[in-house]
Amino acid sequence: MKLIYQKLLSLLLLLPFSAIAEWGLNMTQGVTPISKEIYDMHMLTLWVVTIIGVLVFGVMFWSIFHHRKSKGAKAAKFSHSTTVEIIWTIVPTIIIISLAVPATGLLIRMDDTSEAKITIKATGIQWKWKYDYLDEDITLYSSLDAKSQEVAQRDSGQNPMEHENYLLDVDEPLVVPVNTKLRILTTAEDVIHAWWVPELGWKRDAIPGFINDNWAIIEEPGTYRGNCTEICGKGHGYMPIVVKAVSMEEYEAWVDDRKALKLAALESQNKTLTMDESMAEGEKVYKKQCLMCHQANGEGVPGAFPALAGSEIALKKENTLEHLYRIIYGKNLMPKFGDQLTDLEIAAVTTYERNAWGNNTGDLIQPKEVAEARKNQTK
C-alpha cells in the first residue's frame, strides 16, 4: 500500500514536469533503416487521421454549439445531397490511396531477406528463446534473468521499481554485429510465440511447424529489449528478448568464446561431482529452469504442475532413470531440457531435486549417468 501512495503522490507532483519527457508517448524510431521508415509511415498516418479528426470534430462541435434548440435554432428540412455524398466518398478514397502507395513500397522492401550475412534462428519455447547461429554452429538459450524471476514472484516483498530492466532482461542476450544484414528466422517448439524488439521495427510470430524469415540491419551499437507478444501460457509475460548489438570485432571474439565454452561443456561430462558441488550447482539450475512451474519449495501448483517434494519419482531409487528421462526428454507439459542443459547440469539438478525440501535420498548422480541415459533415445 505504501508503494501505491508514493506513486500517486509522485504522479500528482511530477506530472507537469518530468513526466512528458520521460514517459514513452510515441513509437520508437528504432535503429534500423526499416524501423525509421516505419516510424515515418506511422507519423504520416497519425497526422492524416489527426487532421481529419480536427476537421470533422470541429465541424461537429461548431454545429453542436450553434444549432441548438436553446439558441433558437430551427431545424432545416434537407435530408440528402448527392453532390456532397459523392465528395465525401471520393475524397477519403483518394486519401487512402495516398497512404497505401508508400505502405506498399515499404512492405515490399521489408519482405526482401536476400543477401543476409548472418542467419539466426529464434525458437520460442515455453517460456524462453533458443537462438541457433546457423553459420557458426552456436546455440544459446535465453531466459528471464534471475533477479526479475525473484522479484516477479507473487508477494516477493521486493519492489520492481528498483529493478530498471524488470522483465526485460535475460541471462544470455542475443549478440549480433552492427551494420550487417541479419536474417532472423522465427519458429517455435510448443505453442505460438512472437518475437519482437521494437527498435528493429517488426515483430513476427514464431509458429511450430513454420519458419518465418525477417531481416534487420542494426546501425547503432547498444542493447535493445523486447518481449514475446503472442499469448503462450502462464509465462507469456516472462520471456523477454534482449539483443546486444556490437562491432564486428567484438562479435567475432564473442563467437570464439562461445565455441570454447562448448568444448569445456563437452569435457565436463567426465567430471565426478561431490555432493556439495552438486547441490550448489543444482540449486542454480533449479532456480533458473524449474522454479517457475515447480516453485521454490518444490510443491508445484496443484492441478497444473506436480510437486517434486515428496514425489514418487524423486524419492524411489528405482525411479532414478525415469527422473533423468523426464528432464532430458520432457513429458506432456514438462519441456525437454536435454538440448539446453549439459550432462553436468542435468546431473546436478537431479541430485538437487532428490535431496532438497526434505527429500534427503542421499542419491548422487554423476554426469556419466546422464550421458548413458541420453543414449537411450527411445526412453
Place this chain on the structure above:
Amino acid sequence: MSTIAKDTHHDHEHKPTGLKRWFFSTNHKDIGTLYLIFALTMFFVGGAMAMIIRAELFQPGLQFVDPQFYNSMVTIHALVMIFGAVMPAGVGLANWMIPLMIGAPDMALPRMNNMSFWILPFAFALLLSTIFMQGGGPAGGWTMYPPLVLQTGDAFPFLIFAVHFLGVSSIMGAINIIATVFNMRAPGMSLMQMPLFVWTWVITSFLLIASLPVLAGAVTMLLTDKYFGTSFFSAAGGGDPVLFQHIFWFFGHPEVYILALPAFGIVSSIIPTFSRKPLFGYASMVYATASIAILSFFVWAHHMFTVGLPIKGELFFMYATMLIAVPTGVKVFNWMATMWKGSMTFETPMLFAVAFVILFTIGGFSGLMLGITPVDFQYHDTYFVVAHFHYVLLTGAVFALMAAVYYWLPKWTGHMYDERLGKIHFWLSAISANVLFFPQHFLGLAGMPRRIPDYNIQFADFNMISSIGGFAYGLTQLLFIYIVIKCALGGKKAKSVSWEGARGLEWTVPSPAPFHTFETPPKIRKEMLENG
C-alpha cells in the same frame, strides 16, 4: 397456456403471470426484457473480471492473482463481454423494437425466440463453471489459438460446448429477425422505409448466419484434435496451426461488425430525433452498412499480418481493410450532416450517441493505422490494439447500447428516467472511459504487449492512470442500474411520443407499450415513419 388465457380473459392483455410468464414466454417484449437483463448481468460479470485485470496491472509486480488466473480472466472477460453482454443486448433491443418499428404483432417465430434466449444462461453456466475447475478456466485468449488452447485442462470441452451453444442461440435469433422483417412488415412499409435500426439488424443477422457456423466448425476441429486424435492444427501430425487462425478470423471479423452494426442503427435513430431533422442520406446509410458487411468477409487476415503471410496476401488484406474506411466515413459524415442545421437538444440518449460518433471515429482512426501492414508489425498485439478495440467496443458499441436504453426506457416502462442522474452517468462514463483507454495507446506505442500480468517499470505510470479510469468506469455503472430500476418503479409519466422529435411506429403505441401491440396492422402514413 390456454387455461391461463381463459382464467385471465378479463384482463385485456392476456398476460401469463409468475415464473411461467418468463420461462415459457413467447412474447417479444418479455423476451427482449429477459435478453436485456441477462446482458446487463453479464456486463457486470465481465466487468468484475476487468476490475481484477486492472487491479493487477495497477502497479508492476504480482499483487493479487497468479499469471495463469490472470490469463483466464483476460480470456473469459472477452468471451463474456462479446457473447454475453454486447450481443444479447443487441438481440434484446431487436426483440423489443423491431416488431414495434415495422408494425408487426410479434416476432415471426416466437417459440424459437424463447429457446434462443434460454440457451444463453446454460451456455454461460458451462463457461463460468470452468473458473472453479481443476487447472482453471480457459486461459489461451478468447481467440482460442491452438496449440495453446489444447493445453487447457478440464475446462476445455466446457469452453467448446459453450461456444457451440452461443452460436446456436445467435443463429436462431438471426433467423427469427430475418423472417420477421421479410414477412411481417405492416402493409405499405417498403424495405427502404424501414428505420435504419431494422436495416442494420437484418444485415447483422445475415452476418451471424454466415459466420457463426464457421466458428462452430473451427472449435469442433479443436475438440477432435484434443480428444479424437485428429491433427487439423498440429504441425507434427501434418496439420497447420495457422489454418485455425484463418477460419477463426473468417468468423471473427464479421463478428466485429455484428457488434458494431446494431450500434450504427441505434445512433441513426437517436441523432435525428434530438436534432429534430430527418436522417441525412438514408439510402447511402443502407448501402454503406451493406458494403461494410460484405467487405467484412474479405479482411480477416489483417488480424494475422504477423503470421508470415505471402506478400501478395498481405497487400490484398491491407487494401481491403483500408477500403472499409470509406463506407464507415460515409456513415460518420451522414450523422454529422444530420446534426447540421438541426434544432438540437442534449438529453442523455443524445449525449451517448454523440459520444459514440466521436469515440467510435477515434477507434476507426486507430483501426486505419492498424490496417497499414508494415506499421502493424509494430502495433500488433500491443496495448495499442487493446485501446483500439475498446474504443470501438466500449465507447462504441456499449455507449450506443446505453443510448438505446435511455432512448427507449420511457416506451418500455411508461416512465421517464431521472434526466439529471442520466447526465451524471454519461459524463462520468465518458470521462472515465477515456482515462481508462486513451493512455493505452501510449503504452502500446512504447512497447507494452497485451495479455501480460506484469510489466516493466517504464509502463507503470500510464497503467496506474488507466486502472484509475477503469475503477471509476466500473463504479459509475452501478449508477446506471440504479437509474434503470428507479425508472422501472416510477417517475414522471411518459407520453406515447416520449421525445419531442421522435418519429417511427414505436411512438404510435402507448407508453408503456402494452403486452400486445399491432394485432391489426397499422395504416402507414408517411409522416409516421422515421424515414418517411
